Amino acid sequence: MKKIFLLAAIASTMVTFSCKDDASANNNAITELVSAIEQKRMKFGDKLSVDFSALEGVDNVRLTVDGKEVPNGATISKDIVGLGNHSIFIEFLKGSEVLNSREFTFMVLGDEPASTWTYEVVNTYPHDNKYFTQGFYYKDGYIYEGTGLRNETYLAKYKLGEAKAENEYKIVEDVFGEGITELNGVIYQLTWQDRVGFKYDQNFKQLEQFNLPGTVMEGWGITTVGDQLAISEGTQRIQFFDKDLNYVRTIQAVDSENIYLKLNELEYHDGLIYANVYESGIILVIAPETGQVKAKIDLSELKTKQTNPQADVLNGIAFKGDTMLVTGKKWDYIYEVKIKKPL
Numbered sequence: 001m002k003k004i005f006l007l008a009a010i011a012s013t014m015v016t017f018s019c020k021d022d023a024s025a026n027n028n029a030i031t032e033l034v035s036a037i038e039q040k041r042m043k044f045g046d047k048l049s050v051d052f053s054a055l056e057g058v059d060n061v062r063l064t065v066d067g068k069e070v071p072n073g074a075t076i077s078k079d080i081v082g083l084g085n086h087s088i089f090i091e092f093l094k095g096s097e098v099l100n101s102r103e104f105t106f107m108v109l110g111d112e113p114a115s116t117w118t119y120e121v122v123n124t125y126p127h128d129n130k131y132f133t134q135g136f137y138y139k140d141g142y143i144y145e146g147t148g149l150r151n152e153t154y155l156a157k158y159k160l161g162e163a164k165a166e167n168e169y170k171i172v173e174d175v176f177g178e179g180i181t182e183l184n185g186v187i188y189q190l191t192w193q194d195r196v197g198f199k200y201d202q203n204f205k206q207l208e209q210f211n212l213p214g215t216v217m218e219g220w221g222i223t224t225v226g227d228q229l230a231i232s233e234g235t236q237r238i239q240f241f242d243k244d245l246n247y248v249r250t251i252q253a254v255d256s257e258n259i260y261l262k263l264n265e266l267e268y269h270d271g272l273i274y275a276n277v278y279e280s281g282i283i284l285v286i287a288p289e290t291g292q293v294k295a296k297i298d299l300s301e302l303k304t305k306q307t308n309p310q311a312d313v314l315n316g317i318a319f320k321g322d323t324m325l326v327t328g329k330k331w332d333y334i335y336e337v338k339i340k341k342p343l
Contacts, residue, residue, distance in 0.1 A: 026055045026100060030092065034102045037088070042076055042108045043256075044083075049073045050090055057094050064089040076108055083108050083291045084236060084252025084259060107259070114255040115295040115342060117285070122323060123336035126163035129308040131156065132329045135180030135189065135222065136265065136316035142166075143318065143325070143334070146180035146189050153177030155189065155204050160320070160334070169204035179222035179265060183229060183243055190219030190231070197245075213245050221266035223273065225288050230273060232263040238273065238291070251291030253284060260284055260293060267317040274317050274324070281314045283326075297339065299326055306332050 033050060042048070048065070050072055052058045063070050065081050065088050074080050085105055092100040131154065135146030138160065147154045153171040158164060171177060171189075178190040186207065187200040197219065199208040212219055213231075216239060221232040228248055229241045236259045240248040253260040253275065262278040272294065273286040281300025284293050299314055312329035319325065320336060327334040 026058065026092070029055055030100055030102060034090070034104055037106050038104055040106070042106065043111060044077055044108070046076050046108075047073055048076055048080070052092060055092060058092045058099060059095065060093040062091040062093060064091075078290050081108060082251065083110055083254045108254075109257065110255045110290070110292040112256055112292070112294075114258075114284070114293045117295045117297045117342070118340045119297060119299065119324075119337040120340060121335050122338050125161050125334040125336070127327050127331050127334045128156075128158075128163045128165070129306075129311065129330045129332050132312070133316045133327055133331070134178045134265070134329075136318050136325075136327065137181060137223075137267065138318040138320050138325055139182070144180065144182070144187070145316070146177050148177045148192065148329075150174060150176050153191075155180065155187070155200065157204075160325070167204055169200075171198075173198075173209075178219045179232075181222045181224045181229065181266075183224045183227070186243075188222060188229065190222050192220070193218055210245060213239070213241060213247060215239060215247055215250075220264050220278075221275065223266040223268045225268045225273065230266055230268065230288070232266055232275065234262055234264065234278065236261050236263060238263060238266070238275070238286070238288075251286075251288065253286050253291050253293050255293040258293075265315050265317050267319060269319040269324075270322075276315055276317060278315075279313050283314075283317060295341070299335075299337070302326065302335055303328060303331075306330075308332050 050061045052061050061072050066086050085107055087105050089103045091098045131147045132149045134148040137144050142157050143160050145156045155169045156165040157167040175194040176192040178192050180189045189198045195212045197210050200206055217233040220234045223230050231239050236252045237250055239250045263275045264278040265276040267274045273288050275284045283297045285295040286293055308330055310330045314328040316327035324337050
């Protein structure tokens with residue numbers, strides 16, 4: 001089982017007081033300004049504004065969001081801050097002198113609630129239930145699967161419909177394997193807390209070991225979006241990197257009401273990212289440009305159909321044309337499902 005890191009910036013907002021003028025009458029007024037920003041559920045198009053007109057001696061403010069300075073009154077957009085939780089540092093100035101400051105977090109929610117999509121099982125295939133499934137994709141009639149657990153981390157390739165692998169490589173390193181994907185013919189495999197990943201050729205020959213990017217807390221899921229790699233870490237964040245793991249950008253999974261944590265296995269299909277929410281049996285459908293959660297699919301009932309007493313949570317997403325293939329850790333079956341969207 002994975003440990004879930006609970007971030008203060010995610011689970012709750014935090015106010016840090018850094019006050020040069022503790023005795024000033026401005027302190028109460030500034031605290032009220034901060035509280036109003038914290039409590040507002042902002043959306044794209046809203047203004048990120050700090051009204052300092054009533055503050056004694058203050059003639060300007062300086063706003064820094066996620067380490068980037070933004071103008072007071074800036075319109076919130078994906079180019080400014082994007083959806084999700086963000087840190088903000090506000091300095092209250094008299095000329096160039098900082099009289100007071102506050103650091104806290106605020107939230108930007110999406111424009112729409114997540115729709116509910118349903119499904120129909122159209123085929124059932126065998127799955128080798130020794131595999132603690134972590135990564136999963138389909139290509140040319142074959143399933144490629146990466147597994148976890150120390151001393152049981154594999155790469156496997158098998159024809160859909162046959163449980164026995166045609167090619168199986170057991171990782172010799174003492175690591176806990178995680179998600180896999182393929183980019184430009186190279187197979188990438190993450191590890192959980194070991195801070196490394198591996199690249200392989202199509203015959204599972206290990207080409208390179210690489211360090212997990214420092215911005216990623218832990219390795220969970222990975223998929224290919226165009227010419228980039230998208231990586232989840234068990235939070236609400238999905239980070240994008242180039243083929244050499246150079247950082248590009250980050251999105252956060254939110255709709256108009258919620259921020260979604262525990263993003264795990266990822267798959268990109270038809271312009272959308274499908275993300276398994278760990279332990280829930282729910283797959284989110286996410287816009288890769290913004291992080292807006294477009295829909296939720298609840299497949300939790302599929303776990304109850306397994307006969308293996310060690311069967312764990314759903315954790316495998318692939319696409320075979322327009323149908324989705326799903327499985328889970330030590331499951332007996334792979335399910336081919338037709339997704340049903342509301343009219």
